[in-house]
Each structure stands twice: as structure tokens, then as C-alpha cells.
Amino acid sequence: MCILCYGLTGEEHWSDARVGAESTSSVRARRRALLTTIMAAQGLRYSDDPTGVTSLISDRKGKVQVARSLGEVWAAAEELVKHPLDPLESALLARLDRGAPAP
């Protein structure tokens, strides 16, 4: 738990390791943008806190799920859309290629 904000720290995810020369803030910004697009393809909104630890995924009705690592993002989104998210699904890939308009 974070002693400042009392937030539960997330499980360390393998993708959190620093890779390459890119700064952490740049990685976070790019990850935010990428996940925003992928969640938009499911009709969902994505946001995260400035540290990039806690992610919020919400649907159009205002329901919100919290994810504390990239690994938790997918399960959180599935809770909202009520179906599995599969990156091998043709329809999802097509939507991503079109710039991810919501279904």
C-alpha cells in the first residue's frame, strides 16, 4: 500500500520493466494512448493516474472498473463488456485498423 495515497500498489507486471532508452513518462503517455484506442474499440473509456499504476476503465453507463497493472486491464474491461476480449478476433483487428470506432 502506498503510504501517501493509501492506494494498493499494483502487482508488478512483466511489461513494467524499463526497456530501451525511452523515458518512463514517455512510455506511460504512449501506453495510455494505445490502451485508449483499444478500449474505444470496445466502446469503453480508458484513463490512468499520473504514475500509470492505477487504470480506470469505464463504459457509457458510467460503470467503472479499476486495474492495477496491464495484466488486470483486460479482465476489468471484460467485466464491463460482458464478453471475452480476444486479440485474435477479426472484428476487433478490423476496428483497430480503422482507428477503433466503437462497436
Add this chain to the structure above:
Amino acid sequence: MTPATGIPVLIVGGFLGSGKTSLLRHMLTGSRDTAVIVNEFGAVGLDHELLRACEERVELVGGGCACCTRREDLVAVLRELLDARDRGLQKLSRVVIETSGLADPAPIVFTVTNDPMLRHHFSVERLVVTVDALNCTEQLATHPEARKQVLVADELVITKVDLVEPETCQTIAGALRALNPAATIRTALHGVVDTEPLGLAGGPRPALPSNQVLEDDSGDVPHTDNTSSLTLRTDGPVDWLGFAVWLSMLLHARGQEVLRVKGLLELDDGTLVSVNGVQHVVHSPEHLDRAAISDVSSNVVFITRGIDNDRLRESFDAFQRLARATDRLQAG
């Protein structure tokens, strides 16, 4: 698997009677401060000061996925070893775990890399699997446990090579290569492992033109039970974030069908990183030294069950395109 930190843990698996103990006996000769964890004392016959036995005791976590199974027995023994070290009762520089002949190694990797305490003290060094030259053809054809062990290995050691003709050994190596293109293959005689990896008959595999998908079925044993392997190669550097987000989503959705992921990626800034995962468990990527690698092009092997290789490639490409497009939008 080359650990960045922590006490290295070497996992030695292999089907019943495939020569694990002979391998261990030789490996442990003269080794100091190495703890050995075996399933039972009696059958092993190892005389080692840091020998520990544990009886397989599992706890399913992660919704019952077979690979996300915590080996409670291992957790207890590894914590006991750490405790003894911290109290100054023994030194501990390495741990070797010998699995039972029917064990699935994936839960062992999961246990070491995911236990909230152990993960900070231990790192999986590599997973070595012994393969009996005399009996492996039948074992691989009839025992899914034997196939699973081969599929998830980092290193395959063909044992009892003196009992078969050299051509048979080459055929076995080809079959193993077809099953697990990511593994290094060596031979062993009476527990002594050849330091040189085994070359395949006909010389090394020819270099592939970039961006070509290799469906690795070069061996004589056809992939049965719907298992196949795919080597993803790319035309140029890979966007790390696009890859990480894609792989994370893929493993969430299809982790039980992605048996193995292993390879290296060349990133936009020229960095080389290793990727190594067994089902849902992925190790932290590690930076690699360019000077030590002959072929630095991105090259990741996927061993999957029931996943169409073309679809996997399409999905990888789509996420790479998306990551690039997102970057361009951000930059603009």
C-alpha cells in the same frame, strides 16, 4: 532464461527414466552451496548436503488455469532454504529442482516467479528437460506429459545416445526441433552433457528472408494434439509497447493455448531484448548485448495449441500498426 537478480533456480525435468538423476549427479559434482530439491529422497540416490525432498502439493490460483498453479510444497521448501541462509546455517548460491517424471514444469516456473516473497529472492535460470533417445518416440507419441515437458523447455538434453545409432539421434533432434524450435538441443552420455549444442543433419537452418513466417515443422514427428509452432520475424524493429500490450492481451485471452513464447526483439532505438514466457507466466524482458548475438533481427517463437498461425501473425501486425499510428498521432 538468464536471471537478472536473485538466486538462480535450475529446473531439471524429463519423463520417467529419461536420465534426470544421472544428469544431476554429474552436474552437482564439486558444486558448492547448491540446494537440490527432489520429489522423494529414496529414488534419487543423490548424496548432497543440501538435499531437500518435497511431495507435490498444489494450489490452483488464477481461476483454475493449469499453468497458474502454485506448488505449495516448493514454496515451503524454498522459504525454508532462505530462512536457513538468513540465520547463517548455510550458504545458498543456487537451487536445482528435479521434477517428477510426470510433472508439468509450468507450475514450478509460476511458483518461483509469482510468489510474493520468493520472486524477490529467486530467478528461474533455465528449464532443462532430458529426453531418452531410446524411448522418446513412443513417449512423445503417447504421453501428453512428455510432450508438454519438451514444449516448455529452454534446453533439451538427449540422453542414452550410446544406445542408438547417430542417425537416430539426428532424427530425434529434428523431431524435438520441430516441437520446440526455441530450445537448445544437446546430447548427454552417462550424465555428461556435451557442451556444444547438437547441429542438425544437413547443416544449420538456412537464413530466412525477413518478414517471412516460418512454420517450424522440419522434424519427422508431426505436431499432434493440435500443437504448432511459429517463428515471428519482422522486417524491421519492433515497437515494444505494441508488442507488450498485444502479448499481454493475447495471454489473458489465450494463455492456456500459448504454451511457449521465446525469442528476441530489436527495438526502434536499437536495443535488443529477450522475451521468455511459459503460458501465462512471462519473465521480465532483459537487455541483450548486440556484440554477443549473430542474428539481431527480431525473432520470436510461439508454440501454441489450437491457434491459427496466420491469425496470430495478423494480430501481431495489427497491434504493431496501431502502436505506430498512435505514436504518429501523439507526435502530430
